[in-house]
């Protein structure tokens with residue numbers, strides 16, 4: 001394994017501090033994982049990233065202002081946004097831009113949780129979807145050996161940069177440009193597959209490419225935004241089984257693959273009003289929004305905002321044109337307004353009642369079974385009742 005002896009003391013101290021931050025959080029780092037975070041520097045992978053200034057994303061490089069503040073930011077347990085609407089921070093004008101982040105270096109404690117679940121041993125063949133900055137691939141190289149790592153990203157700019165940075169710190173994994181849901185080196189099979197972009201369902205190719213006994217760790221997110229992580233083990237019959245992890249995870253969707261549907265413009269509902277049983281704020285509880293997602297068709301789009309400080313949620317199903325607005329009122333029950341054939345808040349209210357009846361089960365109590373055709377989530381309640389939903 002490579003040791004980064006050429007690093008200066010400041011960067012070594014920063015890595016020790018990051019490793020301690022992760023270890024003090026919800027992840028108890030084992031010696032191998034702690035060794036990876038201690039040995040692999042983060043700063044070579046994010047020489048420029050965006051900092052937030054209100055609505056704007058401003059590029060921030062080592063040479064902008066106080067270098068110690070820059071290094072502290074790189075080694076905080078935070079995600080670092082590197083690309084907004086396809087523009088890498090390295091190519092952005094100094095005044096920055098507004099837009100939607102399209103690539104980032106994930107928060108290290110979340111990476112640690114996922115790598116812990118992936119259980120990477122030396123010599124394991126690993127496929128990572130979402131190379132991004134290359135930092136997670138570098139940690140994988142440290143854990144398995146760089147000749148065993150393949151990482152893919154849909155952006156050629158990102159893969160070119162990630163490859164150069166991995167090489168610069170001494171790692172030579174296979175870095176490929178393409179859609180990680182479908183493009184693989186011919187006949188390649190893997191012991192471990194990890195995605196760092198979220199999907200609504202597990203792409204069948206990931207199950208096919210994983211060897212029996214192998215592990216897949218993947219962020220699942222639907223349009224209600226209840227992001228979670230699933231860890232599955234591939235079975236000899238070609239299916240995979242596992243469970244949802246405790247950690248919530250808000251990954252950007254896999255693009256052009258089987259990620260969540262792109263946002264569409266929601267029509268403003270102007271139909272009849274009724275009083276809501278629950279506020280749209282309930283969906284901010286990610287355990288519930290994960291549960292509610294299981295009760296909704298896959299294409300429903302959720303948007304939310306605040307108007308005069310009050311929570312406003314809209315749901316829109318492009319499949320049949322239904323749109324529902326749920327507004328908190330200054331006093332009394334929230335108000336529901338719908339247009340189109342269906343009131344989209346009704347199945348969520350029913351899901352909420354069911355969730356309460358089940359005593360608000362935690363996400364890590366759900367299991368997941370995935371075949372190439374059918375994928376299901378199951379909750380086996382303590383009273384013996386078994387509840388199952390299609391993913």
Ligand SMILES: C[S@@+](CC[C@H](N)C(=O)[O-])C[C@H]1O[C@@H](n2cnc3c(N)ncnc32)[C@H](O)[C@@H]1O
Nearest residue numbers: 103105130132133136153154179180197254255
């Ligand atoms: C959260 S970032 C990945 C972070 C990365 N692992 C790191 O350590 O910096 C998600 C990445 O997924 C990539 N992505 C999105 N859709 C993809 C697809 N279909 N195939 C491969 N990569 C994709 C994005 O370009 C983005 O770089």
